[in-house]
Amino acid sequence: MKKDILKHKLVPEHAILSKTEANKVIKQLNIHQEQLPKIKVDDPVVKEIDAKSGDILKITRRSHTAGKFITYRLVL
Amino acid sequence: MQGILKKISQINFGLLSPENIRKMSVTKIVTPDTYDEDGYPIEAGLMDPRLGVIDPGLRCRSCGSKGGDCQGHFGHINLARPVIHVGFADTIHKILRSTCSSCGRVLLTESEIIDYKDKLDAKYKNEESITALIKEIYTVARRDKCPHCDEEQEEVKIDKPVSIVEGNYKLTSSEVRERLEKIEEDDYILIGINPVVAKPEWMVLTVLPVPPVTVRPSITLETGERSEDDLTHKLVDILRINQRLKENMEAGAPQLIVEDLWELLQYHVTTYFDNEASGVPPARHRSGRPLKTLAQRLKGKEGRFRSNLSGKRVNFSARTVISPDPNISINEVGVPEMIAREVTVPVYVTDWNIEDMRKHIENGPKIHPGANYVIRPDDRKIRVYEETKDSILEKLEPGYVVERHLMDGDIVLFNRQPSLHRMSMMAHEVKVLPYKTFRLNLCVCPPYNADFDGDEMNMHVFQTEESRAEAKSLMRVQEHILSPRFGGPIIGGIHDHISGAYLLTREGSVFEEDHVLQMLKKARLPLPKRKNEGWTGKEVFSLLLPDDLNMVYRAEICRKCDECLRQDCKNDAYVVIEDGQLKTGAIDEKAYGAFSGKILDSIVKDYGTDKAREFLDSATKLAISGIMKRGFTTSTADEEIPREAKDRIEELLSMAELKVEQLIDAYHNDELEALPGRSLRETLEMKIMQVLGEARDKSGEIAESYFGMDNHAVIMALTGARGSMLNLTQIAACVGQQSVRGGRIERGYSKRTLPHFKEGELGAKASGFVHSSYKKGLDPLEFFFHAMGGREGLVDTAIRTAQSGYMQRRLVNALQDLSVQPDGTVRDNRGIVIQSKYGEDGVDPAKSDYGKVADIDRMIEEMRIKSKAAK
Ligand SMILES: [Mg+2]
Ligand SMILES: [Zn+2]
Numbered sequence A: 001m002k003k004d005i006l007k008h009k010l011v012p013e014h015a016i017l018s019k020t021e022a023n024k025v026i027k028q029l030n031i032h033q034e035q036l037p038k039i040k041v042d043d044p045v046v047k048e049i050d051a052k053s054g055d056i057l058k059i060t061r062r063s064h065t066a067g068k069f070i071t072y073r074l075v076l
Numbered sequence B: 001m002q003g004i005l006k007k008i009s010q011i012n013f014g015l016l017s018p019e020n021i022r023k024m025s026v027t028k029i030v031t032p033d034t035y036d037e038d039g040y041p042i043e044a045g046l047m048d049p050r051l052g053v054i055d056p057g058l059r060c061r062s063c064g065s066k067g068g069d070c071q072g073h074f075g076h077i078n079l080a081r082p083v084i085h086v087g088f089a090d091t092i093h094k095i096l097r098s099t100c101s102s103c104g105r106v107l108l109t110e111s112e113i114i115d116y117k118d119k120l121d122a123k124y125k126n127e128e129s130i131t132a133l134i135k136e137i138y139t140v141a142r143r144d145k146c147p148h149c150d151e152e153q154e155e156v157k158i159d160k161p162v163s164i165v166e167g168n169y170k171l172t173s174s175e176v177r178e179r180l181e182k183i184e185e186d187d188y189i190l191i192g193i194n195p196v197v198a199k200p201e202w203m204v205l206t207v208l209p210v211p212p213v214t215v216r217p218s219i220t221l222e223t224g225e226r227s228e229d230d231l232t233h234k235l236v237d238i239l240r241i242n243q244r245l246k247e248n249m250e251a252g253a254p255q256l257i258v259e260d261l262w263e264l265l266q267y268h269v270t271t272y273f274d275n276e277a278s279g280v281p282p283a284r285h286r287s288g289r290p291l292k293t294l295a296q297r298l299k300g301k302e303g304r305f306r307s308n309l310s311g312k313r314v315n316f317s318a319r320t321v322i323s324p325d326p327n328i329s330i331n332e333v334g335v336p337e338m339i340a341r342e343v344t345v346p347v348y349v350t351d352w353n354i355e356d357m358r359k360h361i362e363n364g365p366k367i368h369p370g371a372n373y374v375i376r377p378d379d380r381k382i383r384v385y386e387e388t389k390d391s392i393l394e395k396l397e398p399g400y401v402v403e404r405h406l407m408d409g410d411i412v413l414f415n416r417q418p419s420l421h422r423m424s425m426m427a428h429e430v431k432v433l434p435y436k437t438f439r440l441n442l443c444v445c446p447p448y449n450a451d452f453d454g455d456e457m458n459m460h461v462f463q464t465e466e467s468r469a470e471a472k473s474l475m476r477v478q479e480h481i482l483s484p485r486f487g488g489p490i491i492g493g494i495h496d497h498i499s500g501a502y503l504l505t506r507e508g509s510v511f512e513e514d515h516v517l518q519m520l521k522k523a524r525l526p527l528p529k530r531k532n533e534g535w536t537g538k539e540v541f542s543l544l545l546p547d548d549l550n551m552v553y554r555a556e557i558c559r560k561c562d563e564c565l566r567q568d569c570k571n572d573a574y575v576v577i578e579d580g581q582l583k584t585g586a587i588d589e590k591a592y593g594a595f596s597g598k599i600l601d602s603i604v605k606d607y608g609t610d611k612a613r614e615f616l617d618s619a620t621k622l623a624i625s626g627i628m629k630r631g632f633t634t635s636t637a638d639e640e641i642p643r644e645a646k647d648r649i650e651e652l653l654s655m656a657e658l659k660v661e662q663l664i665d666a667y668h669n670d671e672l673e674a675l676p677g678r679s680l681r682e683t684l685e686m687k688i689m690q691v692l693g694e695a696r697d698k699s700g701e702i703a704e705s706y707f708g709m710d711n712h713a714v715i716m717a718l719t720g721a722r723g724s725m726l727n728l729t730q731i732a733a734c735v736g737q738q739s740v741r742g743g744r745i746e747r748g749y750s751k752r753t754l755p756h757f758k759e760g761e762l763g764a765k766a767s768g769f770v771h772s773s774y775k776k777g778l779d780p781l782e783f784f785f786h787a788m789g790g791r792e793g794l795v796d797t798a799i800r801t802a803q804s805g806y807m808q809r810r811l812v813n814a815l816q817d818l819s820v821q822p823d824g825t826v827r828d829n830r831g832i833v834i835q836s837k838y839g840e841d842g843v844d845p846a847k848s849d850y851g852k853v854a855d856i857d858r859m860i861e862e863m864r865i866k867s868k869a870a871k
């Protein structure tokens, strides 16, 4: 029996950013793409949403301090 | 020698070849003596001047630089017979075990050799570790027969530390060396040796490098006697035996004698490298002390790595016992004059301070605000003596630096180990005081976790203007009143500060005006205008509050009444401050105590740290002068309860014990019903614990009902100054169940806790219920159970500190390079983003409202009061 891991309550929402969106994020943070936190291509969620190496993921998760927090990760 | 800056791109580890040892040597060492009768070093001896100089007056004969600049030069000893290097004995053993005794090839088949070489090449290319693969080869290459020359292989064993035994025959070092020489260079890689930097036979020494004298300096004792370094002693031994071995061999002495001497040479060389090698008795000094040889210099906590490289000693620091001083500010530290004369501050001499500096030099090193050293513009450091004072004063001009004594107002760093959080190191202003202890204000005890039962603390004196400026703005005590851990004050009133303030401000506390003025004067506060009538304590305390302060909160003494009467609270626990006037409520721990002081918290946040420090300094002083006015003491008389109460408690406890007996009977008669998910036995335990717990609480309640706010112990417990209600009821009524591992006590003898009970007895008394109160006294059995429970507490704390210490270390190691950048991101030292916003909400917890951005409810309540006051 295979479950949809994306629906699990402990798995936050992952979305692949488009090129323009990705550039906007990079510019906004004023960093190099390589300076972003990373996520491996063989991460179960990355495989599930079919992200490719070099993609930037937007991860929206619940936060104790901020309520909702958006973070970005570079797929390795 | 001048320092040369070069960047290290690569480090290669290899072995020194005999040729290399001879090449880097400046001289052969042959004479086991060090100095001749006149005290001059002997040529070709262990102190040969070519090995380098230490005396700054002399020039080195090898490199020409002055003593101190010359790092020394190696010599060498030609060993009469080869000797195994202890450090490599295991490697030699492993190599001989996996190579053929006859042809020297590795005991692998041709196909295996090709296979492993391919694998090794691949690992090399990918820059992966080859250790696992080499280990595999060593296990595969243990064969009874050589695949190359079909020679039968005997088992090779190692006899610690350095003897290699083949079958029953002990190989001599020369034979070992010959075997190693036979191994083909093509096979080196298979046994884990890089042919570029090492050959296996170099692990058997034929030449011994002699370290330069700078590595093993001799010390001259006061008596004029010379004392040599342990390494020199060891080298002397080696030279002596080497000499005798050589002579005996040349004279054609019997084989037995030569072998004995050879063995002895091996022993000396072994202990020269490692005097704690297993299987060899350590070489000892004449006094019986084991010698500290090469390995001992590096190993362990006192070794070069942990003691000199990972940690270093510093100058301009001091350490002594601490003691309290309620009269100095929280920002200050009392420094003994003796220390102030020793640690110094460098001051650049200018036209504006030259007169001051002159005075310091005139005072010299012995009179307090004096000076110890003067640094000339050419960087020469001159000690200030009585005799040199005048000549220094003559030359003193702008551009000089004077290292003057520590004085009032200087900024220093103060620290108490274990430095677990940033408040463990804070900057204080110096106040030079008589006697020999560091003095600190009691309010800073919580952040340092200090008490005065013999605690010592360290002080460091800043040496640059930059560090002083930085410390003053970032590290001063007043900047750390709020803890980043929970967004509330960690520095605040403790103990008598709390009880004092309560006694001063509680309902009905009224003072004659003269007494009020006395108290204020004693607290060094400005005196208010007389109003020619009595003052309430609340009015007195209001003098300290900012005029526009408005706040409402429930004090520590609040008993959580079912329906809060707010301003009309019977306990005076509802604190209302209107425009800086304390209207209702008593001041206690919740007002300005460490960890929970609301008024203090709000003053820091709304009025800044300067105001907060002033408030804390004067509030604590006022509380102390208040408590001194009234007098405050405690004794076990405070825990006395009337006969009738004792009777009631006694009855209650015997009822409970009876109930426990009934439960046990029910259990034995199988009448007990098991709770869901529990066994019958567990159910019984839980029920007994519940009954006894309730009994203890009830007995406490009975005792409490006799305790009023006129009781000093109770005042301390309820205001949060010290102790708890539980402590008091344990003294007065009943100590209660003792526990080990979270349950009643079961351990001890077989089937019983002590031989005074029957086997399998489950009653209250037999399992550690302490019926008595501390005041009444425990009977021997109760005392024993109490000690069992107490011991567990001690063991737990000991283990917990060790565990949490290691956790802290790992956490700090992982996080030490992270910092918040100006753009609000958290990054590591490579610039990699860890959090795109600090803490995900960008809030500094120290400036937050107890972790939250703001407490809306509180703000509304305060605004309500403010508008009411305005009307
Ligand atoms: Mg202590
Ligand atoms: Zn030299």
Ligand SMILES: [Zn+2]
Residues within 6 Å of the ligand: B100, B101, B102, B103, B104, B105, B146, B147, B148, B149, B150, B151
């Ligand atoms: Zn062979």
Ligand SMILES: [Zn+2]
Residues within 6 Å of the ligand: B558, B559, B560, B561, B564, B565, B566, B569, B570, B571, B573, B574
């Ligand atoms: Zn109340």
